Amino acid sequence: MTRTMRAVTIESFGDPSGMVVGEAPAPAPGPGQVVLETEAIGVGGVDAVIRRGTLSGFGFGPGLVPGSEVAGRVTAVGAGVDAAWVGRRVWAFTGTSGGYVEQAVARVEDVVALPEGLSPVDAVTLGSSAPVAHFALTHAHLAAGESVLVRGAAGSIGIAAVQLAARGGASAVAVTTSSAGRGERLRALGATHVLDRAGNGDPDAPAAYDVVVDIVGGAGTPDFIDRLAPNGRMVVVGAIAGMPPADFGARLLGAFQQSRSVGTFSLDSVPAAELHAVRVAQLAAAARSELHAVVHEVLSLDQVAEAHRRMDAGTVFGRIVLVP
Incomplete structure (x- = not known):
């Protein structure tokens, strides 16, 4: 049977x-x-x-x-x-x-x-999203003292990116989200500036960022290229709003002297042993309440x-x- x-x-x-x-x-x-x-x-x-x-x-x-x-x-x-x-x-x-x-x-x-003390629910909340956030920030060569903008920070990847950027010594961690309530929750996780979905709403936020992590994609991606500082790096890790416009690269060429760059990131490009080691370390950190699901x-x-x-x-x- x-x-x-x-x-x-x-x-x-x-x-x-x-x-x-x-x-x-x-x-x-x-x-x-x-x-x-x-x-x-x-x-x-x-x-x-x-x-x-x-x-x-x-x-x-x-x-x-x-x-x-x-x-x-x-x-x-x-x-x-x-x-x-x-x-x-x-x-x-x-x-x-x-x-x-x-x-x-x-x-x-x-x-x-799974390490002792980590629930299956928390494991599937962090198991993929936290490594994506880690390697996206690594892909962007984020250094302590640099500023970060996480576009679409209310999802599990964005939440992990906020925590990891703050723990990594970023000078500012700005987030885009849809409401003040979500913004306060993100502040509790390490965000220093809360913006609306268009990237506005906080007069004290940096005017430009060393790193932008874009989880949203879609028609708004070029506008966030404009938020990059000189030598700034955008890493696109998702496209929940669809693909960016075909001519989004024109924004890079239009600011040629700023030496900005845009890249994509997928976990598929990470060597298996390296990915495994990071995932093990992150799940262990979650079990110690150092990384929050x-x-x-x-x-x-x-x-x-x-x-x-x-x-x-x-x-x-x-x-x-x-x-x-």
Whole structure:
């Protein structure tokens, strides 16, 4: 008899109602893989972008299981994997899909043992977003004493970037967000200046920044290129508002003598061993309360469409987490 589990599939791309919770065959681990019983599933911005159908070039089609990070206990291992993993609490990356399930499969090299004191919910809030923030700031060559602007700081990547920039000795950590209430929460995490979504609203904020971390993308990206100081660096780590205009580079050329630069960043470009070491260190820091996971809400797997509606509405501060 075939064992089954509950899983979410995207039957039609676009509105959250196109996601369906149903039965699927339970997985078995292949060589180099583990299977874990999921206790928490992270709902990321990239999940929403994929579900909307706006991320092209990846061959996604109906029947896709969304989600990329989970936490839980390992129940089985494949050939070549140490059996000592069975029973351990872990965080795992499932790839660009495959996470919204009761039982997930991951390569053993994409699995990190959870430190004592760190919940599965907090693990999936930080497991991907905190490394993105860390390496984005590294990619921008942020140095102590420099100023940082985090565009779209209310999501899990932005929240991590604010904390890491403040801990790294930034002279100013400005954020863009949609409300004063969110701004106060970001100040408590290390922000020194709170701006509106257009980058205005604080007369004491720096006029220009050494580093801009852009998580939003879309039509507003060129305006934030204009916020770069001489030799300033923008790193684009997300495009939740869509791709920037095709001619956004004109802003760079128009300020040629400022020697500004714009780059993109993806964790796919980080060597596996380096990424693993940073993730282990960050989860350990979270267990010591040195890095804070901000959880907006915990919902059941059956509420996946509602989770995505809240993402689309822009009402989420931190991360929504699903539990089977």
